[in-house]
Amino acid sequence: MDLTSNALLILVSAALIVFYLVPRKFRWTVLLLASIVYYAGYGITAISALIFSAFLTFLCAYLMPVPKEGEETKKTDALFYLIVGLSLNLAMLLYLKYTGFLFDSLNRFFSMQLTIPDLLLPAGISYYTLQTCGYLVDVYRGSCEKATNPFQYLLFVLYFPQIAQGPIARFPHLYPQLIEPKPFRFGRFKSGIVRIAYGLFKKMLLADWLTVFRTAIFEEPEAYAGITIFGVVLYSLELYGNFSGGIDMMRGVSELFGVIMDENFEQPYLATSTANFWRRWHMSLGRFFRSYVYIPLGGNRKGTFRTAVNTFIVFFLSGIWHGASWAYVVWGSFHGVICALGILLAGLFAKMRTALHMTEENMFWRLFRMARTFGIISFGWYFFCVTTFEEFALVLRCSVSSFNPSLFLEIPAGSLGTAYTPYALMTAAVALTVVIVVSVLREHGIRLSFRISKLPLTVQFLILLVMVLPVPLLAPTGIAKGFIYAAF
Amino acid sequence: MVLAFWLVCRFLDFALYPCTYMRNDVHSVTTEHHDVVFLGTSDGKMGIDPDTVLEGTGLTGHNLCNGNQYPVDSYYLLRLLVEKQKPSTVVYEVDMNYLISEKERGNNYLLFYHEFPFSQAKLSYFFDTILTSDFRAWLFPFYEYPLTTELSRMGETMRIKWNNDYGTEHLAGETAFYHENGYMERYPVAAEDFPAISSRSFTPEMVKAENIEYMEKMIALCKEKGIRLVTIVTPQTDTVVATFPEAYATAWEYIETFFAERGIECFNFNTDYYERFPHDTSVFVDYNGHMNGDGARAFSAVLRELLFQKNKTAVN
Numbered sequence: 019m020d021l022t023s024n025a026l027l028i029l030v031s032a033a034l035i036v037f038y039l040v041p042r043k044f045r046w047t048v049l050l051l052a053s054i055v056y057y058a059g060y061g062i063t064a065i066s067a068l069i070f071s072a073f074l075t076f077l078c079a080y081l082m083p084v085p086k087e088g089e090e091t092k093k094t095d096a097l098f099y100l101i102v103g104l105s106l107n108l109a110m111l112l113y114l115k116y117t118g119f120l121f122d123s124l125n126r127f128f129s130m131q132l133t134i135p136d137l138l139l140p141a142g143i144s145y146y147t148l149q150t151c152g153y154l155v156d157v158y159r160g161s162c163e164k165a166t167n168p169f170q171y172l173l174f175v176l177y178f179p180q181i182a183q184g185p186i187a188r189f190p191h192l193y194p195q196l197i198e199p200k201p202f203r204f205g206r207f208k209s210g211i212v213r214i215a216y217g218l219f220k221k222m223l224l225a226d227w228l229t230v231f232r233t234a235i236f237e238e239p240e241a242y243a244g245i246t247i248f249g250v251v252l253y254s255l256e257l258y259g260n261f262s263g264g265i266d267m268m269r270g271v272s273e274l275f276g277v278i279m280d281e282n283f284e285q286p287y288l289a290t291s292t293a294n295f296w297r298r299w300h301m302s303l304g305r306f307f308r309s310y311v312y313i314p315l316g317g318n319r320k321g322t323f324r325t326a327v328n329t330f331i332v333f334f335l336s337g338i339w340h341g342a343s344w345a346y347v348v349w350g351s352f353h354g355v356i357c358a359l360g361i362l363l364a365g366l367f368a369k370m371r372t373a374l375h376m377t378e379e380n381m382f383w384r385l386f387r388m389a390r391t392f393g394i395i396s397f398g399w400y401f402f403c404v405t406t407f408e409e410f411a412l413v414l415r416c417s418v419s420s421f422n423p424s425l426f427l428e429i430p431a432g433s434l435g436t437a438y439t440p441y442a443l444m445t446a447a448v449a450l451t452v453v454i455v456v457s458v459l460r461e462h463g464i465r466l467s468f469r470i471s472k473l474p475l476t477v478q479f480l481i482l483l484v485m486v487l488p489v490p491l492l493a494p495t496g497i498a499k500g501f502i503y504a505a506f
Numbered sequence: 507m508v509l510a511f512w513l514v515c516r517f518l519d520f521a522l523y524p525c526t527y528m529r530n531d532v533h534s535v536t537t538e539h540h541d542v543v544f545l546g547t548s549d550g551k552m553g554i555d556p557d558t559v560l561e562g563t564g565l566t567g568h569n570l571c572n573g574n575q576y577p578v579d580s581y582y583l584l585r586l587l588v589e590k591q592k593p594s595t596v597v598y599e600v601d602m603n604y605l606i607s608e609k610e611r612g613n614n615y616l617l618f619y620h621e622f623p624f625s626q627a628k629l630s631y632f633f634d635t636i637l638t639s640d641f642r643a644w645l646f647p648f649y650e651y652p653l654t655t656e657l658s659r660m661g662e663t664m665r666i667k668w669n670n671d672y673g674t675e676h677l678a679g680e681t682a683f684y685h686e687n688g689y690m691e692r693y694p695v696a697a698e699d700f701p702a703i704s705s706r707s708f709t710p711e712m713v714k715a716e717n718i719e720y721m722e723k724m725i726a727l728c729k730e731k732g733i734r735l736v737t738i739v740t741p742q743t744d745t746v747v748a749t750f751p752e753a754y755a756t757a758w759e760y761i762e763t764f765f766a767e768r769g770i771e772c773f774n775f776n777t778d779y780y781e782r783f784p785h786d787t788s789v790f791v792d793y794n795g796h797m798n799g800d801g802a803r804a805f806s807a808v809l810r811e812l813l814f815q816k817n818k819t820a821v822n
Contacts, residue, residue, distance in 0.1 A: 022640040434652050441654065479507055483514060490518075490646030491653050 019059040021182065021264055021501060022222075029055060029178075030271055037275055038202055045199045049173055049275065056178035057141070064140035067114070071107055072175040075150040076168045078103030079157040096158055103154045111147040114139050119342030142181040144339060148306050150175060153189045155310055162190040170197050177277075179268040183261070183501055185282040185302035192279065200276035205471060208478065210273030212467050215485045216456075217266030221501075222493040224449040225259030227431075227442050228252045230494055234429040236403050239413050242429070244422025246413060253403050254396040255450060257502060258287065261300070264501045280305075285457040290387035292356045292394055293329075303339070307332045326361040330354035345410075349401035356394060432494045445492045515645050522648035522656045523620065525666045525676060527572065531688045532583075532621040533672050534568050536590045541565035542813075543587055544688070545580045546599025548573035549740040552682075553797040554599070555689040558806035563814060569688030571599055572617065576609040577720035578635060579618045584724055585627035588731050595734040597813070598724065600772075601795075602739075602757035606712040615639070616647050681791075683799075691799040697787035704794075706750040708757040718764075725768050736813060737765050739774040741805070744785045746793045747776065773812055775805075782808045 019025050033052035037045050057065050082099040085092035114137050121132040153174075156162040165171035174193050180186075200206075235242045235249035242249070262283045272279045280302050289295035296304050312332050318325040330351075337350015360367075376383045404410045431442035456466060470481055535543060542565055544554050550571030560567045570583055580598065587593055609615070619636060622628040632644075642649040648656065656663070666676060677684040683691045728735040739761060747754050758777050765772040775783050783789075789801025797805060 020638070020640065023638055024641050024644045025637045027641050027644070028637070438652060438654065475507075479510065483511070487514075487518070490642045490649040493642075493649070495650050495652075 019056050021267055022218075025059070026056070030274070034274055037199075042199060042201070045275075046170060046173055046197045049177065049196060049199075049277075050169060053173060053176040053178040053181070057176055057181060060141040061138070063138050067110065067140040067143065068146060068176060069172065071110060071146065071150055072172045073168055074106055075103055075154060075175075076165060076171040079154055079164050080166075082154075082157055082164075084157075084160055100154055100158045104151055107147050107150050107154075111143055113137070114143060116338075116342045123344075142183075145184050145186055146175050146181065148186050148303075148339075149189075152186070152306055152310060156189055165189075165193065167197075173197075177272075179272040179277075180279055182268075183264055184300070185265065185269075185280045186306050187280060187302070188305075192277070195277045202276070206273055206276060208471060209467060210270040212470065212482065212485075213270030213273060214267050215270075215482055216467075217263045217268075217270060218489050219263070219449065219485055220259040220266065220453060221263030222489045223445060224453060225256045225263055226494050227446040227449070228256035228259065230432050230442065231426065231429050231446075232256055232403075236413065239416040242425050243416040244420045244425045246416035247418070247421070248423070248426075249413070250396050250400055250403065250417070253399050254287070254392070257399065257402070258283075259449075259453070260502050285461050287392055287395075288388060288457060288461050289391050290384060291360060291391055292353065293360055295391055295395055296353070296357070303336065307336060311335060322361060322364075326358035329361060330358045333357060343405070344407075345401045345404060349398055352398050352401065434495060441492075442494070445488075518646065519648055520667055521660050521664050522651070522653070523663070524651055524656060524659070525663055526617060526621070527677055527684055527688070527690070528617050528621045530672050530674065530677070530684075530686075531568065531570050531572070532586070532618075532623075534686070534688065535570060535583075535587055536623055538568075539566065539591050540568045540593055542567035542595045542597065543593045544569045544571055544597045544599065545575070545583060546571040546597075546738075547575050547601040547604055549601055549795045549797075550599030550738075551688075551690045552692050552791075553740050553795075553802050553805050554597070554809065555685070555691075555802055555806040556687045557685075557689075558803050559810045559813065561807075561810065563810075565594075567687065569690075571688070574610070574615075574617060576604055577717045577724070578609060581720040581724050581727070582622075582627050582631040582634075583618060584727055585630065586622055586625060588727065588733075589625050589627050592731060593733060595736060595813070596724075596728060597809075598735060598737045600737050600739055600761055602708050602754070602761065603706075605717050605757075605761075606708060606714065608714055608716070609635075616643055616650055620647050689802070691802065692791045692796060694798040694800070695791040700787065700790075700792050702793075703746055703749055706746070706753045708753040708760070710756070710760055713760070721764075722768075725770060735770055737761075737770055737772045738809070739772070739776060740795055740797075741775040741780075741783045741785055741789075742795045743787055743790055743793055745787065746795075747785075773809075775808075779808075779812070782812075 019029070029052060033048055037048045040048060054065070057068065078099045082096045082103075083089075083092040085096055117137060118134050121134045124130045125132055125134075153162070153165075157164055165174065170193075173196050174187070174189065175181075177187070177192070177196060180192075232249050232252040235246055235252070239246045239249070265282045269279050269282075282301050284298040284301065286295055286299035289298050312328055315328040315331060316324055317328060331354070333350045333354030334347070335350070337346045337348070337353070340346045340350070371377075371383075378384075400410060400413060404413055426443060427439050428436060429439060430436050431438040434442075459466060470478055473481070534540075542556065542560060544550055544556065544559075544567065548571070551569060551573065554569050554571065556567035556569050570587075575583075584596060587596075616636075619628070619631050622631065636643050662676065665671070674684050674686055681693055681695075683693075685691060725735060727733075739758065742754065754776065758774055762772055762774055762777065773779050776785075783805055784801075789797055789804065791798050
């Protein structure tokens with residue numbers, strides 16, 4: 019079920035009516051039912067795999083003893099259940115997601131003749147596997163209460179606003195909200211609607227138009243050699259609009275049910291370093307790797323070199339998590355190397371800053387760092403846009419071979435043709451400006467949605483209309499483009 | 507708030523969704539009785555003049571064909587027809603290109619659905635197609651049309667809808683004239699001005715299961731309701747057939763066999779009935795099988811002979 023489909027609109031509307039009609043203690047069943055209906059759209063194999071994973075995890079955690087100091091036998095038992103739970107969940111993910119990649123690589127590099135199995139990858143498996151693994155570790159560490167009802171635990175895994183593309187929820191944060199929903203509050207409901215509207219705005223006015231231009235450029239990089247360099251910049255912005263727009267929409271939907279999901283973005287393109295960027299982009303994934311990989315590896319407690327190595331490992335794994343392809347491995351390694359170098363050379367950079375009399379507060383220095391970070395991150399996205407190294411080399415060559423921005427006007431604006439191209443570019447530019455202004459204000463602690471909520475209701479409604487109506491009026495025609503991160 | 511939002515959406519639909527041929531066509535078949543209804547694609551729209559086909563028979567008919575009408579659309583148009591009236595004959599024009607391609611999301615996606623009055627057919631159509639489309643198809647159906655065009659004719663659109671005007675004046679174009687009976691008369695085009703021939707291909711493996719599914723449903727519905735279903739394949743120019751002989755031969759054999767196996771009459775004007783109609787460029791406006799006005803009237807006369815000589819009693 020696509021996030022912009024009528025089916026979801028109907029499902030959410032119907033679920034909301036029933037949700038607020040039934041007594042509070044039964045509301046979680048409405049959410050579970052809605053989640054099952056939502057996920058059933060992905061097919062019987064997908065939902066079977068998910069239910070298997072959820073019940074297996076529930077059972078392992080349920081049987082896992084909580085040892086006190088000195089209870090060695092119980093500790094061993096707990097470790098056993100942890101290993102069983104983690105192994106089976108990760109094995110399922112590895113088998114379904116990476117077997118094809120592994121066989122293909124073996125065939126390519128060792129001239130083997132392995133038949134690549136045609137495995138169906140259940141939607142959201144990369145997300146819910148991390149979520150279930152996180153839960154198991156939290157129970158093992160004793161940092162959260164266990165779930166006692168398997169169906170309530172199933173809801174934690176299956177909760178429909180987060181299943182397709184996250185955010186990856188933490189059990190102690192999401193679970194209590196799901197099983198004991200908050201009472202209806204008009205303010206929260208309004209806030210949810212505003213968030214949905216802003217998500218739609220980002221997704222359909224900014225990202226979808228940029229998709230049209232970026233796709234045209236990357237499909238024929240030689241024909242558009244004069245603007246190929248913009249292709250990757252467009253992709254950086256498109257990915258942000260697409261992913262954060264989708265997350266905003268689903269966080270908004272969740273707010274309608276009184277459930278507040280974790281933030282996943284914090285103005286990432288205003289980051290002043292690559293490490294800082296990764297604390298602002300896909301924050302729930304970063305939090306997962308920090309809590310369950312980086313810190314157990316020793317974090318930054320074992321010296322600079324080990325910190326750099328641990329950082330590299332996290333990014334390498336993050337790359338693999340994104341997809342079963344060498345492009346993602348290279349992409350993860352690229353960021354791993356950049357961040358590791360940042361750690362290793364931190365002392366040198368500090369000396370240089372002192373020599374140049376640059377302080378952290380200096381605006382020009384800050385702007386330079388933001389631009390530099392954006393450049394590095396955008397370069398990294400090249401690996402997301404291409405599927406082979408030959409393609410990567412071609413796109414890179416075309417990016418630096420010539421410069422002719424007027425070529426943008428030769429790209430047809432979807433089915434509307436080139437006559438509409440200037441309007442499309444203008445729409446994307448205005449949408450981008452709005453997103454930048456909102457981001458900068460947020461960076462300075464000013465939340466427009468909060469200010470708007472203080473205005474009279476009629477004015478709020480008019481502002482909402484101004485946000486929503488440009489979507490059907492100005493977004494690309496045809497079916498709305500999909501969500502990039504849902505494919506991971 | 508929800509009601510206010512809904513009203514805004516309805517107003518924008520009223521002001522910005524254009525008045526199309528399909529609006530007139532659906533209005534005609536849901537408010538007037540027609541004995542014979544023609545379904546199919548643009549080849550049928552420009553090639554079949556119901557008045558000529560039914561001349562002297564005392565029957566009435568309407569051309570419901572349109573470009574981008576896939577079997578799923580034809581099926582739901584047929585369901586609507588059956589719900590609102592019961593034609594004695596349905597003539598279904600089959601285009602091989604519509605068997606091997608999928609209904610595109612984009613301009614014209616809502617062309618048919620949007621004009622349906624509230625009915626069981628509309629509800630089923632919604633659950634079958636619109637449900638999985640993005641929310642704009644339901645809440646903001648005007649999104650398929652460029653704002654730059656629709657804003658400039660917003661006044662006229664509202665006037666026509668407000669007055670329930672189903673006249674044809676606003677539908678006249680520079681290259682064609684729309685008749686009240688649904689027939690689109692194309693003005694002649696010299697062969698040297700025809701657009702270049704586009705590529706054609708057809709193999710049975712390319713046929714999309716969904717298209718077959720809905721053709722099967724149409725056949726079943728006609729049988730259930732006692733409606734005579736006649737299928738036709740309109741003539742193509744010799745030039746285009748000679749350019750892609752294999753694709754056309756395979757397609758025609760596939761179509762003829764499909765309908766023969768199901769006991770449905772099929773008149774293919776490129777094979778068994780080739781001699782009944784000229785295939786040179788003088789009767790066409792392009793290489794896609796679209797006829798000019800003279801060609802369409804001549805073809806409609808031939809169609810009359812076949813429809814009524816072969817099975818006169820079934821129509822009456």
